[in-house]
Amino acid sequence: MDVSHDLIRQIATQLQNLPVDSSRATELAIEVARLNSAILGASSGICFTDEPAAFCALLERRGK
Numbered sequence: 001m002d003v004s005h006d007l008i009r010q011i012a013t014q015l016q017n018l019p020v021d022s023s024r025a026t027e028l029a030i031e032v033a034r035l036n037s038a039i040l041g042a043s044s045g046i047c048f049t050d051e052p053a054a055f056c057a058l059l060e061r062r063g064k
Contacts, residue, residue, distance in 0.1 A: 002033075003029045003030075003032045003033040003036065004029055005022060005025035005026040005028075005029045006025075007029065008028045008029045009025045012025070038062075039059070042058055042059055042062050043055060043058070046058065
């Protein structure tokens, strides 16, 4: 998934009512893309119907 600075600015404005300047939105887009990629990779073995705590535990194990 491509996370652009425009997407970050839209989300900040529409959902949080926060203005974000273009340079900060670019920085945030890079961080959000990295986090999203890591979470998608970590969650590949978890199903939607699994216990929610299993996902949290998986992230904690991978973070160490």
